[in-house]
Amino acid sequence: MDNLATPSTAPVKVTVSGAAGNIAYSLLWRIASGDVFGPERPVDLTLLEIPDHVAATEGVAMELADSAFPLLNNVVVTADQKVAFDGVNAAFLVGAKPRGKGESRADMLQANGRIFIEQGRAINEGAAEDVRVLVVGNPANTNAYIASKAAPDVPAERFNALMRLDHNRSLSMLSAKLGIPTTQFEGMVVWGNHSDTQFPDIEFLTVGGKSISEQIDRDWYVNEFIPRVAKRGSEIIEVRGHSSAASAASAAVDHMRDWVNGTNGRWVTVAQPSKGEYGVDEGLVFGFPTTGLSGRASIVPGLDLNEFQRERIDANIAALREEAAVADQLFS
Numbered sequence: 001m002d003n004l005a006t007p008s009t010a011p012v013k014v015t016v017s018g019a020a021g022n023i024a025y026s027l028l029w030r031i032a033s034g035d036v037f038g039p040e041r042p043v044d045l046t047l048l049e050i051p052d053h054v055a056a057t058e059g060v061a062m063e064l065a066d067s068a069f070p071l072l073n074n075v076v077v078t079a080d081q082k083v084a085f086d087g088v089n090a091a092f093l094v095g096a097k098p099r100g101k102g103e104s105r106a107d108m109l110q111a112n113g114r115i116f117i118e119q120g121r122a123i124n125e126g127a128a129e130d131v132r133v134l135v136v137g138n139p140a141n142t143n144a145y146i147a148s149k150a151a152p153d154v155p156a157e158r159f160n161a162l163m164r165l166d167h168n169r170s171l172s173m174l175s176a177k178l179g180i181p182t183t184q185f186e187g188m189v190v191w192g193n194h195s196d197t198q199f200p201d202i203e204f205l206t207v208g209g210k211s212i213s214e215q216i217d218r219d220w221y222v223n224e225f226i227p228r229v230a231k232r233g234s235e236i237i238e239v240r241g242h243s244s245a246a247s248a249a250s251a252a253v254d255h256m257r258d259w260v261n262g263t264n265g266r267w268v269t270v271a272q273p274s275k276g277e278y279g280v281d282e283g284l285v286f287g288f289p290t291t292g293l294s295g296r297a298s299i300v301p302g303l304d305l306n307e308f309q310r311e312r313i314d315a316n317i318a319a320l321r322e323e324a325a326v327a328d329q330l331f332s
């Protein structure tokens with residue numbers, strides 16, 4: 001039974017890994033205030049950390065208590081993955097090392113990949129039947145691939161990776177350029193990998209039901225917009241000194257909220273395991289245009305792709321294939 005998508009006042013069990021980290025410090029408050037599971041749904045929160053950070057996580061739990069959220073039913077702090085994922089309905093897998101200046105997200109695979117083998121196994125053993133797992137830790141797509149591979153009894157579609165941040169960045173940049181509120185855009189998608197190869201695609205973009213891609217300056221689109229969105233993570237690291245945190249948490253809230261409630265037909269970008277759609281190898285976790293209704297997410301079917309789109313999508317398939325080959329080695 002899909003408890004998450006069924007209206008209920010029974011508490012939902014939510015686990016956040018990396019609970020003493022930067023993203024969690026914003027994300028936990030949004031979950032506890034009802035922004036993800038709605039104003040009627042109490043939340044049992046489990047905060048998962050490595051043993052060295054359990055004490056700091058107790059401090060985070062104290063601050064959550066001090067916020068007196070009416071929906072926050074219970075908080076558990078643990079370094080035990082079995083405890084953390086037992087009966088979990090929604091897991092935010094944030095805990096992982098962020099990259100520093102000059103590093104690529106794929107560089108993090110050796111440092112972070114094994115975390116997702118362990119956590120995938122614990123999810124496989126203990127999670128609730130309706131579990132939804134959103135991987136945030138980088139490289140997010142391949143870490144989701146790893147977690148899913150480590151959890152063969154959980155349907156692959158239950159593992160997503162966060163590319164909503166790239167989607168939100170795209171909408172914000174388009175809004176600033178065109179003077180149109182972000183809410184007016186429909187048909188935005190960021191295909192592929194949460195990496196520099198990602199393809200923010202405006203070909204299907206509409207405003208008020210009318211296509212606007214032809215009105216957008218092609219040179220700006222190809223030479224400024226696409227690289228700026230793709231490299232926004234590095235830009236934030238350069239300017240802020242740390243990787244994005246509050247905007248990442250906000251995107252994770254958007255993603256999980258839409259996964260639970262649906263989007264009423266509106267396109268969002270969801271990185272999810274391919275079943276072969278648009279020529280993407282089965283199993284690769286790929287950013288696709290996605291709509292959701294009643295807790296089910298589905299990839300928008302039957303889009304005609306031009307040569308430029310095909311090339312960019314193929315570059316992402318190649319990059320993710322390479323990452324998956326490295327990830328497969330981590331299992332041996």
Ligand code: NAD
Nearest residue numbers: 018021022023049050095096097098136137138140162248
């Ligand atoms: P952070 O260093 O502030 O916090 C990470 C926390 O994870 C630390 O407290 C660490 O102890 C914990 N951790 C490490 N291994 C763990 C494990 N096995 N189990 C539980 N906890 C563990 O980092 P942050 O800024 O919160 O970023 C976390 C991750 O999210 C990074 O990999 C970062 O690159 C990624 N990120 C992804 C996106 C995205 O859009 N997909 C956006 C921003 C950041």
Ligand code: LMR
Nearest residue numbers: 099138232233234243244
């Ligand atoms: C981002 O896109 O901001 C995150 O993935 C952090 C990073 O390493 O860029």
